[in-house]
Amino acid sequence: MESVGTVLARKGGRATYGELAAATSRRRVTAALTSGAIERAARGVYVRPGMSADHRVAIAYDGVLSHTSAAEHWKLPLLAAPILPHVTVPPNRHKRSGPAAVLHWAAIDPEDLAVRTTSLIRTVMDCARTLPFAEGLAIADSSLTKGTITRSDLIAAAARMRGPGTPKVRRVAAAANAWSASFLESILRALLLEAGIEGFEVQVVVVNGSFQAQVDLGHRELRIAIEADGYEFHGGRRDFAADCRRYDELVAAGWLVLRFTYEQVLSNPEWVIATIRAAIANRLTRA
Numbered sequence: 214m215e216s217v218g219t220v221l222a223r224k225g226g227r228a229t230y231g232e233l234a235a236a237t238s239r240r241r242v243t244a245a246l247t248s249g250a251i252e253r254a255a256r257g258v259y260v261r262p263g264m265s266a267d268h269r270v271a272i273a274y275d276g277v278l279s280h281t282s283a284a285e286h287w288k289l290p291l292l293a294a295p296i297l298p299h300v301t302v303p304p305n306r307h308k309r310s311g312p313a314a315v316l317h318w319a320a321i322d323p324e325d326l327a328v329r330t331t332s333l334i335r336t337v338m339d340c341a342r343t344l345p346f347a348e349g350l351a352i353a354d355s356s357l358t359k360g361t362i363t364r365s366d367l368i369a370a371a372a373r374m375r376g377p378g379t380p381k382v383r384r385v386a387a388a389a390n391a392w393s394a395s396f397l398e399s400i401l402r403a404l405l406l407e408a409g410i411e412g413f414e415v416q417v418v419v420v421n422g423s424f425q426a427q428v429d430l431g432h433r434e435l436r437i438a439i440e441a442d443g444y445e446f447h448g449g450r451r452d453f454a455a456d457c458r459r460y461d462e463l464v465a466a467g468w469l470v471l472r473f474t475y476e477q478v479l480s481n482p483e484w485v486i487a488t489i490r491a492a493i494a495n496r497l498t499r500a
Contacts, residue, residue, distance in 0.1 A: 217241050217244075220233055221233065230257050230258075246259070250262065255273035267282050268330070271298065272329060273312050274300050274314065274316065276316075276321070277300065277328075277329050277331055279300060279317060279331045279335075280340060281294075281344070282298045282299040283330050287330075287359075289340075291348070291352075292479075295315070299317065300314045300316055300317070301316075301331065302316060302318055334356070341378075341382040341386070342378035343378065346381060346384065347403035347407070349382075349385045350402070351393075353367060353388075354393035357391035367386035367389055388406060392416045395429075397442075398430065398441040400441075401473065402415065405430070405486075405489070408489075413437075414430065415430060416428070417430070419463060421466035428470075431468075435469075435497070436467050437471065437492055437496060438463060439471050440470060442472050469492055469496065471489065473485055
């Protein structure tokens with residue numbers, strides 16, 4: 214007779230009490246639960262021990278973690294962590310009682326079901342469809358830095374999509390850039406794209422004699438650099454001095470440097486864009 218753990222593993226890590234009892238015995242199921250060899254995920258549903266709380270919810274619905282919950286699993290940047298786990302279940306599944314969750318109905322790839330989480334590329338597509346453009350772009354940019362998918366992969370996956378949000382998904386895929394260095398930089402670039410401001414490139418290298426620096430977003434023709442300043446602080450006087458020298462060298466090389474903080478980009482994007490437009494107009498007037 215198989216052990217309760219073996220039966221559970223054979224069924225993909227999820228089984229009902231009836232399935233386990235039929236393959237072993239009621240006594241063995243009770244003993245496995247008491248010893249911690251299995252855990253209860255929902256009423257009448259049992260899983261392997263050690264699973265995350267979100268995965269337990271996905272298994273309780275016999276679905277997969279998706280959207281921002283899957284993004285969190287893949288360690289993709291989020292403006293805010295999901296309050297409840299997002300779970301995708303098959304489209305023909307009737308709503309059932311279970312743990313608190315945000316449910317989505319869509320086709321599930323068998324490979325995703327096996328690991329109870331949408332694939333990296335499916336996660337990017339789902340987030341791009343449901344989140345604001347800037348947040349979707351930040352997630353797409355970050356996914357490319359992992360090295361397992363390419364921008365071409367995103368574009369191809371977006372081309373296969375249908376339904377609500379498809380145009381936004383395709384726009385995110387087309388704009389995704391593996392060179393983006395941070396969540397804030399991606400958000401800044403998204404603001405520029407949405408405002409129709411062109412000419413800025415990611416991680417532009419500025420060289421002036423022996424001096425060389427890389428700026429977050431650079432407009433080569435107008436020599437405007439945009440820097441995304443996150444929460445990081447200077448480690449000491451030496452770091453602060455190096456930062457000041459870098460700024461001075463950029464200015465001496467003829468570059469106008471605009472620095473925006475996390476709070477400014479997220480809380481006052483209209484001012485950020487207005488400031489960038491004013492800088493562009495000033496440069497064009499002097500040209």
